[in-house]
Amino acid sequence: MSQGIPKRASGAAMAAAAVTQNIYKGANNKALVGGIMFRLLLLSALGIAMIAILAVIAWALVEGAARVNVGLFVNNPSSFRPEEAGYRPAILGTVQLIAGVILLIVPLGVGAATYLELFADRTRWYNRLIELNIQNLAGVPSIVFGILGLAFIVRGVFDLGFVVAAGSATIAILVLPTVILASREAIRAVPSSLLDGAMALGATRLQAVRKMVLPSAAPGMLTGVILAVARAIGEAAPLLLVGAATFVTFDPNFWQDGYSALPVMIYNYAGRPQEEFHTLAAAGVLVMLVVLFFINSIAVWLRARYERTW
């Protein structure tokens, strides 16, 4: 398409025309149609992602919904009577596991985020090392944390054995970077004038942080913790290495050998050849998805309820 460049154009006009030619080769119906096609293409990318979510939920509903009954929650597992088997020890195991995770990640995550956002001098090498390190930890495969748990927590330094506490510690370390990053964002959203104002009135830095910044950042931090818990509930791979894989038919005790967790039990049932066990696995997934839905709803509600624009 010729753009009709004037004969006596100045250098600037020539340059502008050249750029125009490069970026804008023709505006006609073809370009319009192309634009619409492109937009549809982009939308279909989003559509496929959404279909994937719906498909997973649909699978759990179709295959597992009929199997959800009281027995699913209160019965012990069985390796030969799938119609009576349940998730009791696995559910109790996951509840204890998550309790331990929360106890560990709240102080560590909030403490680390507070230090990095409000106290760390970013020109110091060790603070930069910590930052880079947290970024890196967030990208380490979850199974590697399982190996760490096996070598350091189950055996080695802490030598806890295959207990719920070891699983809690392993999963806590795994989700800690998520909590730190979310908490830092929550702190960053609080304007620094709050801190400056408090300090101008004579508060020490720590007092200003404790009384002004942290209360304002608390809802955001809580959201981060809740999302980390949601992730912790579904995490199966590292637990395989730190002992949750054992087939237990008794209620777990935090410090006693032998426990299971919901996602690991689901994996265990799914691997059996009988069709009834696959239904049982789907029912377990359905339970897990419902729990996750509630937890995520709480996070969304918290975010909407306490969101403040400064």
Added chain:
Amino acid sequence: MSSSIQGARSGSTANSLRAPSFRLGERIVIGLLFGAAAISVGVTIAIVISLFAPLPGFFEYVNPWDFLTGTLWAPSFADASFGVLPLVAGTLQVVFYAMLVGIPLGLGAAIYLSEYAGNGVRKIVKPILEVLEGLPTVATGLFAVFWLKPWIQESTPFLEWTSPFSIGVAGLTVGIITIPLIASVSDDAMRAVPMALREGAYALGATKMRVALKVVLPAAISGIVASFVLGASRAIGETMVVLLVAGGGSPQLKIGFTEPAGAMTAFIASRATGEIATGTIDYYSIFAVGALLFLMTLIMNMIAIRFVNKFREVYD
């Protein structure tokens, strides 16, 4: 941003503003906060020690060269063989198929979110993508085993489906999981491109599609590449989907969409669940494969972090 908070502390005027008294309690609390942050460094050191300390024991039995170049992985055979290539090939196939799905769909979603979607649409779509990322991988994996694989198998009768496991289906499923990650990192990169660049192109008469493809995309390329690298790194580390869909693996090196193949993560997970005695060569092999896995993802994450910092430097 916290720059003003930082400035108050590190600036030259900070000394005169500091409390005249020495507050021991405060120093202890700040020390504890530092300790919480420093734990992450301790975790990394512990990971490195737990992965690499058992290696000398492993390489006493296995020649490191044979480990890296051998094509038979059979740790539990009577005549055990420790060539890691079959596992690496499995992992790379997962990454290949995953990126085949993840790159176009993730990038497409990102372009839509950053260039086309209004604020209202973004507010709905972003949390939905987060839901996809947050689905337990056991759930996604089981869906792939019981619904997706039979469906793909039926719609491609010209492929040779001989095994209940398929590395290709595993890879495609992992690819769907990586869409949110690729989309959100690319979206961030494209939104960091200054409005003036887009407006300049519009002023010259460019269509929206041209602005997106010829102006925004090249300007954000380092962040977009970073999102691909992060996606690939996530695919390398994915365990449950690969374990469920592609199986624990076969000892031979196998390449093909419909083949069962073990990836590095799947091997570690399947091996550790069995009753395995500490100190045996079999036990050490978990750590050798884990160390290789850790190194691969570490290198990729470092590359990605470098790319991300690059686009931040340019436009901040």
